[in-house]
Amino acid sequence: MSDRRRGPRTKRQAEKWKRELERFRTIQRQIKEEAPDILASGNFRRTKEYIQHGSMTVNEHVLSVARCSLIISDRLHIPCNRRELIRGALLHDYFLYDWHIPDKKHPHNLHGFYHPGIALRNASREYTLTNREKDIIKKHMWPLTVVPPKYREAWIVTTADKWCSLLETLHMRRGHGVILQKLRKE
Numbered sequence: 001m002s003d004r005r006r007g008p009r010t011k012r013q014a015e016k017w018k019r020e021l022e023r024f025r026t027i028q029r030q031i032k033e034e035a036p037d038i039l040a041s042g043n044f045r046r047t048k049e050y051i052q053h054g055s056m057t058v059n060e061h062v063l064s065v066a067r068c069s070l071i072i073s074d075r076l077h078i079p080c081n082r083r084e085l086i087r088g089a090l091l092h093d094y095f096l097y098d099w100h101i102p103d104k105k106h107p108h109n110l111h112g113f114y115h116p117g118i119a120l121r122n123a124s125r126e127y128t129l130t131n132r133e134k135d136i137i138k139k140h141m142w143p144l145t146v147v148p149p150k151y152r153e154a155w156i157v158t159t160a161d162k163w164c165s166l167l168e169t170l171h172m173r174r175g176h177g178v179i180l181q182k183l184r185k186e
């Protein structure tokens with residue numbers, strides 16, 4: 001391929017990456033603006049110590065779900081309350097334990113069924129949650145939770161959660177969990 005042909009294509013690619021990076025930064029900024037208290041809290045930071053799927057920590061997972069929820073809302077032009085969407089997504093897996101580590105006292109066999117309730121209880125202790133945020137946390141595992149989401153924000157987060165979980169389980173997204181797993185083995 002001649003340099004003449006490669007030039008514009010590379011430039012186009014670079015412009016595309018630049019736009020995507022800009023979009024990512026805008027979304028990150030929105031998350032920081034709407035949830036500074038959650039992001040700075042000790043318990044939320046603790047979620048960096050727990051694995052969610054594959055090599056992703058719970059912290060990385062919930063941030064991915066928040067970003068993905070905003071992208072779904074934007075791309076599909078679904079009007080929604082962005083603040084509640086972000087805060088609900090950040091707290092949807094606020095169960096505060098590592099479900100991969102066996103616990104004889106509180107076995108995690110039925111983690112999939114019970115963790116939305118545990119996350120809601122933990123989040124309610126620290127934050128004044130709106131009905132939408134509660135619905136997001138409580139119903140994000142639908143259809144496991146049987147009762148479907150009531151608000152569109154909860155539908156968006158349950159969709160984003162499934163998509164992100166699939167990519168993480170298939171190791172198509174890698175996180176800092178690898179370091180945690182190595183440290184635990186040592």
Ligand SMILES: [Fe+2]
Nearest residue numbers: 092093115140
């Ligand atoms: Fe979950």
Ligand SMILES: [Fe+2]
Nearest residue numbers: 061092093161
């Ligand atoms: Fe999740």
